[in-house]
Amino acid sequence: MENNIENNELPKKDNKKKILIISIIAGIIMLFGSAYAFFTYSKTSQAFSITSHGIRATFAAGSSEVSLLGAYPISDEYAINNLNKLTYIDFTVSGDVTSTDESVAYEIYLREDLENTLDNQYIRLYLTDNNNNPIVGPISYSSLTNTTFVNDDGNGKVIYTDRKKTTFSHQYRLYVWLARNYNQNEVQETFSFNVVLYAYNGGLVTTISDILKNPTIDTGIKFYKISGPTNGEGLYMMESTENDPYPIYYYRGNVTDNNVYFAESCWKIVRTTSTGGLKLIYNGSPTIVGDEKQCLETTGTGTQLSVGKKAFNSSNSPAYVGYSLPESSKRYSSSSQIVNATTYYGSSVDPTTYKLVDPVLGLNDTHHYSYDSTDPDATGISGDTGSVRYYYYVNQNYRRGYFIKFDKTKDISTIFNEMLTASNSKDNPSTIQGVINDWWGTGGENSLNSKYGRYLEDTEWCNDRSVASYGGWTPDGTLSSYLRFNENVRYNPYYGSDANNIRNTNTPILTCSNLNDRLSVANGNLTYPIGLLTYDEVTMAGSIFGGGAETYLLSSQDYWLLSPIGFDENGFCVVGVASNAGLQGKDLMNTAGVRPSLSLKVGTEILGGDGSKEHPYIVTE
Numbered sequence: 001m002e003n004n005i006e007n008n009e010l011p012k013k014d015n016k017k018k019i020l021i022i023s024i025i026a027g028i029i030m031l032f033g034s035a036y037a038f039f040t041y042s043k044t045s046q047a048f049s050i051t052s053h054g055i056r057a058t059f060a061a062g063s064s065e066v067s068l069l070g071a072y073p074i075s076d077e078y079a080i081n082n083l084n085k086l087t088y089i090d091f092t093v094s095g096d097v098t099s100t101d102e103s104v105a106y107e108i109y110l111r112e113d114l115e116n117t118l119d120n121q122y123i124r125l126y127l128t129d130n131n132n133n134p135i136v137g138p139i140s141y142s143s144l145t146n147t148t149f150v151n152d153d154g155n156g157k158v159i160y161t162d163r164k165k166t167t168f169s170h171q172y173r174l175y176v177w178l179a180r181n182y183n184q185n186e187v188q189e190t191f192s193f194n195v196v197l198y199a200y201n202g203g204l205v206t207t208i209s210d211i212l213k214n215p216t217i218d219t220g221i222k223f224y225k226i227s228g229p230t231n232g233e234g235l236y237m238m239e240s241t242e243n244d245p246y247p248i249y250y251y252r253g254n255v256t257d258n259n260v261y262f263a264e265s266c267w268k269i270v271r272t273t274s275t276g277g278l279k280l281i282y283n284g285s286p287t288i289v290g291d292e293k294q295c296l297e298t299t300g301t302g303t304q305l306s307v308g309k310k311a312f313n314s315s316n317s318p319a320y321v322g323y324s325l326p327e328s329s330k331r332y333s334s335s336s337q338i339v340n341a342t343t344y345y346g347s348s349v350d351p352t353t354y355k356l357v358d359p360v361l362g363l364n365d366t367h368h369y370s371y372d373s374t375d376p377d378a379t380g381i382s383g384d385t386g387s388v389r390y391y392y393y394v395n396q397n398y399r400r401g402y403f404i405k406f407d408k409t410k411d412i413s414t415i416f417n418e419m420l421t422a423s424n425s426k427d428n429p430s431t432i433q434g435v436i437n438d439w440w441g442t443g444g445e446n447s448l449n450s451k452y453g454r455y456l457e458d459t460e461w462c463n464d465r466s467v468a469s470y471g472g473w474t475p476d477g478t479l480s481s482y483l484r485f486n487e488n489v490r491y492n493p494y495y496g497s498d499a500n501n502i503r504n505t506n507t508p509i510l511t512c513s514n515l516n517d518r519l520s521v522a523n524g525n526l527t528y529p530i531g532l533l534t535y536d537e538v539t540m541a542g543s544i545f546g547g548g549a550e551t552y553l554l555s556s557q558d559y560w561l562l563s564p565i566g567f568d569e570n571g572f573c574v575v576g577v578a579s580n581a582g583l584q585g586k587d588l589m590n591t592a593g594v595r596p597s598l599s600l601k602v603g604t605e606i607l608g609g610d611g612s613k614e615h616p617y618i619v620t621e
Contacts, residue, residue: 075180076124076138083132086175090130093162093197094169105163105206105608108172109196110144111156118191122182127159129290130171134614136160140179141193156193162608163206163618170291206606208278211617212249217242223506226549227253227542240507246276246602248510250540254550259295259616261286261609262600263452266295266616268552270537274510276602277457281533281553282595286616295616299556304593305439312432312560313588316571317404317419318473318483320588321564323433323463323532324424324525331428332404332419334571337372339363339399344378345370347475349388354379354408363391363401365478368412370403380408390415392472394479395569401479416473420465423516424525432532432560436596440528449528452620457601461519461531462512463562471567483572485564508536530598535563535575538583545583553577558586559593 079086093106108127112120123141128134136159144157162170174195215237225231233253241247250271251258258269260280267280282305284297297303313320317334325331345367346356359376360367370389371378380387386405390412393402406415429437441449464486467473471481512518519525538561542551561575565585573585576592586592600619607618 073122073178073180073182078180079124079126079138079175079177083175086177088176089174089195090171091174091195092169092171095164095167105161107158107161107198109156109158109198110141111194111196112141113190113192113194116191116193118189120191122179123191124177124179125159126175128173128175129292130173131290132173133289133292135172156196163605164607168291208272208600208602208604208606209276211606211611212272215249218252221252223508223539224544226544227551228549232542238508241274244274246272246274248272248274250537251552252540253542253552254554255552256613257611258552259283259609259611259613260619261293261295261616262455262619263448264620266297269611270533270597271540273457273459273599275457275459277459277599278604279459279537279597279599281597289614292614293616293618294614296613298613299554301557301593303555304557304559304595305435307435307439307594309558309591309593310432310435310560311589311591312574312586313430316588318416318465318564318567318572319419320430321463321465321485321572321574322424323430323461323562324426324519325428325430326418326422326424328428330418330422332406332415334402334404336400336402339394339401340372342374343370343372344374344376345391348411349408351409351411363394363479365472365480366476368392368472368475368477368479391479392477393482393567393569394472400569412473412475420467421514421516424463424519426521426525426527429527432594433526435594436530437527439596440530453528455600455604455619456529457599458521458529459599460512460523461526461562462510462534463517463519463531463564464509464512464514464534465517465564466513482567484566508540510534510536530596532560532562532595533597535561535565535583538577543577543583549582555593555595557593558584559595560586 093108095106110125120141124138125141125144126134126137126139139159141157144159159174160172212235215235217239218232218236219239221232221236227233234251234255236250236252238248238250248271251269260267260269262280264285266283266286268283270279270281272278282303283295284302284304286293287296288294301308315331315333317332319326319331320333339362341362343363344356344359344361345363346359346369347367348357349355349369350357355377356369356371358367363370368391370391371380371387372389386407388406388408388410389403390406391401391403394400395402404415439448441447444450466486467483468486469481469484471477471483472479473483516525519531521527521529538553541553542549543553555577559577561577561583563575565573565575567573568585568587571587571589573587576584576586578584604619607620609615609617611617
């Protein structure tokens with residue numbers, strides 16, 4: 001005989017039917033150091049503690065034994081919607097952790113009675129806080145994992161683990177019911193279990209490498225197409241790094257288990273680094289539920305720094321695509337003007353006389369130099385270090401010429417090298433880097449850097465300024481063609497015929513060919529080891545140029561990346577993520593949101609959590 005219930009009242013108890021008894025015998029086991037010596041203490045329905053680290057659990061009075069006589073099977077949906085009608089157990093786990101160097105971990109462990117006659121697959125469990133905010137479940141008892149802390153008799157399972165370094169107090173509520181698929185009969189069956197708290201300090205540690213398990217090798221993924229069920233979703237390993245000391249792992253698609261709480265903020269895991277670090281992208285402030293920190297922000301301005309939208313840089317020229325800039329004297333701002341048919345232009349500047357070589361009236365593809373003068377013998381004003389104008393692009397519709405000014409003693413090759421291959425300085429941060437530096441470093445001893453800087457690895461950030469096509473930036477370059485950086489060629493679908501386009505190579509690039517584009521504190525071009533994501537990393541996550549995807553990076557907001565893309569009539573562009581998660585070029589002086597990225601050191605300890613929005617991995621309290 002099978003009994004069903006409707007969504008009104010739970011049936012009255014019937015002692016002829018199932019007997020379900022939940023017996024609470026509170027116990028604690030503490031593992032100290034590497035000696036693996038065990039100390040036990042238990043007492044029914046009372047507070048108990050081990051004083052070494054002050055870990056204790058308290059069960060509500062009278063809840064040491066709870067009986068569900070004549071329990072009927074119900075659906076999870078019914079149970080969740082009728083929690084007030086179910087029997088539950090309240091208990092609190094708290095501690096005054098005295099260690100300053102080690103964390104103390106605990107797990108809530110359910111030990112099944114050996115005399116049970118009911119199959120535990122029919123026992124449904126739902127762990128919440130005391131306000132019924134979900135923590136684990138609903139889940140079958142049989143689906144729980146074995147303990148990792150102690151050698152138990154194998155007759156029980158872990159329902160929740162956490163790790164703490166500071167004083168804490170967590171209130172839990174455990175609901176239990178019979179699964180809907182249980183075929184109830186007239187035979188009385190019993191099921192009981194103990195709730196046990198296991199705690200330890202030292203020894204076993206969960207680190208960032210422990211949370212990246214069972215990745216899929218990315219063979220077959222087409223990075224020039226968006227992510228999806230047929231083109232990658234989940235955790236992957238880059239095939240070309242499989243035999244490296246630290247293979248590259250990365251998340252792709254609309255994943256939801258890569259959330260981290262660190263340095264008072266929420267983050268998303270992007271990938272690992274070649275040195276074993278864990279690269280994260282900022283994802284807003286946490287939501288506090290009880291005493292738990294949750295990372296519920298997924299879209300909107302809340303996923304960005306609260307400073308609002310900012311320009312990447314305040315001036316416009318190839319020099320300003322840098323996250324860190326060359327020396328102040330080597331910054332060259334771009335300007336434009338209507339081309340004057342009465343002005344003389346030359347193919348170069350004579351290094352001795354400083355006169356235009358082969359001057360002609362009117363700008364053309366072979367005469368890029370000018371003093372903006374109607375005098376063909378002009379040499380510029382004596383002592384004026386910005387006297388020469390070099391034109392690199394002309395808008396064909398309006399005949400507007402775009403140019404930079406520089407010292408007449410230099411040529412364009414020298415200028416271009418100073419802008420794009422010379423060493424950068426931490427003392428000349430871009431506008432966007434200044435915003436990030438202020439956020440991380442302001443406040444002295446109370447700054448985020450002072451409190452959390454020790455967790456960061458000094459990984460290299462690739463601000464790839466290598467050029468694929470110079471356009472009018474060379475004396476024989478066509479004035480109507482754009483300058484294009486390497487990133488643009490790799491991913492822009494409009495350049496599918498280029499030999500190194502990702503359509504042909506299908507290889508995201510995580511390194512920089514130019515040493516000066518490798519930004520780090522050790523290299524002297526960053527103040528803090530913090531940057532922005534690159535074009536390649538967002539493509540690995542599942543977005544492409546001009547096309548969006550439902551990825552974990554989608555925030556319905558524009559925000560900056562680190563990769564230069566090229567030049568259009570409005571100015572030089574750096575890549576950003578569009579509000580639809582597609583990649584796009586954004587002009588330097590335009591504005592977009594700021595989502596910093598940083599990398600945690602290899603071996604960084606994870607204090608708790610499972611990576612979900614409700615329970616992010618906890619790195620710092």
